[in-house]
Amino acid sequence: MAIPNKEKIYVQDVTMRDGMHALRHQMSLDDVATIAGALDRAGVDALEVTHGDGLSGSSFNYGFGSHSDLDWIGAAAEAVKTARITVLLVPGIGLADDLKDAYGAGARSVRIATHCTEADVSRQHIRVARDLGYDTACFLMMAHMTSPEALVAQALLMESYGAECVYVVDSAGAMLPADVTARVTALRENLKPETEVGIHTHENLHHGVANAVAGIRSGAVRVDGSLAGLGAGAGNAPIEAMIAVFDRLGIETGCDFAQLSATADDIVRPLMDRPVRVDRESLMLGYAGVYSSFLRHAEKAASDYDIPTSDILVELGKRKMIGGQEDMIVDVALDLVTARKAAS
Amino acid sequence: MTFKVAIIGSGNIGTDLMMKILKGSDELEMGAMVGIDAASDGLKRAADLGVPSTHEGLDGLRALPNYKDISIVMDATSAGAHMKHHPVLVADGKQIIDLTPAAIGPFVVPSVNLNENRGESALNMVTCGGQATIPMVHAVRRATDRLIYAEIVASVSSLSAGPGTRANIDEFTQTTSRAIEKVGGAERGKAIIILNPADPPMLMRDSVFTLSQGGDEGAIRESVLRMVQEVQRYVPGYRLKQDVQFETISDNAPLNVPGIGRVSGLKTSIFIEVEGNADYFPSYAGNLDIMTSAAKAAAENWARAHNVEAA
Numbered sequence: 154m155a156i157p158n159k160e161k162i163y164v165q166d167v168t169m170r171d172g173m174h175a176l177r178h179q180m181s182l183d184d185v186a187t188i189a190g191a192l193d194r195a196g197v198d199a200l201e202v203t204h205g206d207g208l209s210g211s212s213f214n215y216g217f218g219s220h221s222d223l224d225w226i227g228a229a230a231e232a233v234k235t236a237r238i239t240v241l242l243v244p245g246i247g248l249a250d251d252l253k254d255a256y257g258a259g260a261r262s263v264r265i266a267t268h269c270t271e272a273d274v275s276r277q278h279i280r281v282a283r284d285l286g287y288d289t290a291c292f293l294m295m296a297h298m299t300s301p302e303a304l305v306a307q308a309l310l311m312e313s314y315g316a317e318c319v320y321v322v323d324s325a326g327a328m329l330p331a332d333v334t335a336r337v338t339a340l341r342e343n344l345k346p347e348t349e350v351g352i353h354t355h356e357n358l359h360h361g362v363a364n365a366v367a368g369i370r371s372g373a374v375r376v377d378g379s380l381a382g383l384g385a386g387a388g389n390a391p392i393e394a395m396i397a398v399f400d401r402l403g404i405e406t407g408c409d410f411a412q413l414s415a416t417a418d419d420i421v422r423p424l425m426d427r428p429v430r431v432d433r434e435s436l437m438l439g440y441a442g443v444y445s446s447f448l449r450h451a452e453k454a455a456s457d458y459d460i461p462t463s464d465i466l467v468e469l470g471k472r473k474m475i476g477g478q479e480d481m482i483v484d485v486a487l488d489l490v491t492a493r494k495a496a497s
Numbered sequence: 498m499t500f501k502v503a504i505i506g507s508g509n510i511g512t513d514l515m516m517k518i519l520k521g522s523d524e525l526e527m528g529a530m531v532g533i534d535a536a537s538d539g540l541k542r543a544a545d546l547g548v549p550s551t552h553e554g555l556d557g558l559r560a561l562p563n564y565k566d567i568s569i570v571m572d573a574t575s576a577g578a579h580m581k582h583h584p585v586l587v588a589d590g591k592q593i594i595d596l597t598p599a600a601i602g603p604f605v606v607p608s609v610n611l612n613e614n615r616g617e618s619a620l621n622m623v624t625c626g627g628q629a630t631i632p633m634v635h636a637v638r639r640a641t642d643r644l645i646y647a648e649i650v651a652s653v654s655s656l657s658a659g660p661g662t663r664a665n666i667d668e669f670t671q672t673t674s675r676a677i678e679k680v681g682g683a684e685r686g687k688a689i690i691i692l693n694p695a696d697p698p699m700l701m702r703d704s705v706f707t708l709s710q711g712g713d714e715g716a717i718r719e720s721v722l723r724m725v726q727e728v729q730r731y732v733p734g735y736r737l738k739q740d741v742q743f744e745t746i747s748d749n750a751p752l753n754v755p756g757i758g759r760v761s762g763l764k765t766s767i768f769i770e771v772e773g774n775a776d777y778f779p780s781y782a783g784n785l786d787i788m789t790s791a792a793k794a795a796a797e798n799w800a801r802a803h804n805v806e807a808a
Contacts, residue, residue, distance in 0.1 A: 209687075209755070211753070211755050212648050212687055212689065212706075213648050213706035213708075213764065213766075214648065214650050214689060214704070214706065217752045217753045217754060217755075218753065219753060220753075221755065244666050244667075245666055245670065245689060245690045245691060245692070246670075246689050248667045248670065248671065249667055250667075268692070268693075268694065270655065270694045271655060271663075271692050271694065273660075273663045273664070274663050274666045274692065276664060277664065277665060277666070277667060278667075472695070472699075473693070473695035473699075474693070475691070475693055475694075477650075477689070477691045478650075478652060478691055478693065480650045480652075480702075480704035480706075480768075481652075481702070481704075483739075483742065483766060483768075484702075484704075484738065484739060484768050487739045487740070487742075487768075488739075
């Protein structure tokens with residue numbers, strides 16, 4: 154089940170998935186229904202709806218969600234007429250069985266996400282997703298941490314398991330357009346012609362939209378964005394600005410940027426309990442190449458242990474911590490407390 | 498007397514286990530090393546060290562002249578393969594120690610429930626993450642009135658996660674979650690595994706988060722410290738990386754725990770580091786070391802019980 158219209162870019166919204174990180178996974182079912190309905194009317198192809206860390210992400214480590222994935226998915230599925238409901242699954246956190254339940258709740262598209270060097274843990278989940286009839290895409294997260302050549306090898310594994318699309322995912326918002334171009338081009342040249350390539354960006358270095366453009370110009374046909382940029386770290390490419398830029402560049406999407414802009418400002422921005430923007434903390438994520446979702450957990454640890462957030466983030470980067478290792482944030486904060494005591 | 502052991506599976510786990518038994522055990526001696534790949538390093542080492550070996554799997558083991566002398570068979574293959582091995586070994590009257598996530602026999606975590614399952618013909622060693630964390634879950638359980646929820650995050654170096662683990666990572670999380678409940682004593686368990694490719698490789702790290710009611714911080718901390726020592730008896734590189742951390746979850750800001758609902762209590766965070774003994778795999782692979790060390794401890798316990806019966 155590839156993208157329905159080959160003539161235009163496939164726009165995937167992540168407000169109700171990546172955006173969950175920015176709201177500490179607290180989003181009401183009413184807000185999900187309102188946002189899903191508005192995205193559907195504005196012409197977005199698909200909306201991702203789950204805990205920020207994917208199906209079964211609700212936990213101490215990543216934060217307990219205000220609602221279950223199935224309730225969120227159900228609320229969104231009821232509110233849309235044409236847009237697909239997408240879910241995220243991170244092997245090691247969620248289970249292949251979760252895909253069955255999500256399908257039952259109305260999900261029809263999935264992104265199966267692994268760290269950029271660990272694609273072989275996704276095989277069983279890709280097979281289950283394909284058998285269930287999901288549109289099945291894969292995420293290679295933290296793609297800045299490996300070379301374009303190594304990324305190709307991992308993408309080929311996912312393709313061999315049945316992935317219909319492989320995304321270059323800049324989880325740390327650490328890439329510049331040339332980094333995106335190199336990776337998307339390498340995937341496009343080496344995957345089968347029928348396997349699509351996607352691009353997922355973050356704003357940490359303020360390049361979310363520019364990187365999305367670079368991805369499309371290198372052959373990506375699926376692109377992620379979120380209303381008002383609601384997402385981990387400094388957020389994702391703001392979908393309203395991204396569509397406006399695509400309009401100016403003549404990149405066809407079928408989306409109405411003015412409608413998206415209104416929803417971003419009127420509905421989504423008021424939900425933020427911490428501004429989603431490039432600031433000294435989120436900028437450090439991009440600069441140090443650290444997983445964007447660490448931001449709010451690091452800010453809590455900074456407050457609990459009286460250590461600057463940016464010191465924690467930089468140390469996490471030095472230790473080469475990857476997506477999912479939120480437990481190491483408190484560990485690092487405690488090490489920094491010990492080091493400070495030793496120094497004084 | 499000592500009992501002869503056969504190990505099925507000549508990969509990382511099986512080979513590390515063989516090296517540990519050869520290095521010294523009062524109760525065990527190597528009887529056979531069994532693989533399916535004649536070129537595997539484990540089988541080569543066995544041959545070099547004078548351990549009878551076969552590359553023809555279980556059939557090859559049963560055809561070995563000393564098969565009748567083997568009392569304990571330790572299976573370090575995969576859950577799927579173990580399902581086939583199990584009935585044959587039971588019929589042959591062998592004591593089974595299963596290191597796969599097949600979980601046919603009862604779960605055994607030596608520091609928690611070693612003696613409870615002495616009479617069982619098959620023991621299952623859960624998972625590496627389970628061996629590293631369930632002692633901590635149980636330590637909180639025994640110091641509190643109610644252990645509502647326990648969650649573990651096991652981070653291992655990519656190099657130490659073999660193809661079997663990678664091909665079926667859900668088996669790891671599901672088996673570990675069940676054992677957190679059955680052996681650890683939590684009403685609800687959750688397990689997460691992370692494969693980290695950092696170079697140089699990171700030591701195995703395990704974080705344990707629990708939500709409990711009734712029981713004070715001092716008693717929980719004391720129980721955790723005592724349990725760390727109990728695990729160190731068979732895994733010397735098992736360490737508490739940080740002081741135990743506590744956070745009160747109040748009634749007006751309850752957590753929405755999946756499967757439980759909105760609930761308050763005391764959150765306990767325990768940070769563990771496991772350094773391996775480098776008997777076969779390098780020291781960062783604490784995940785392999787804790788599994789083989791626990792399995793050896795279970796086999797030795799069985800042997801001691803049988804020596805007592807014999808005496």
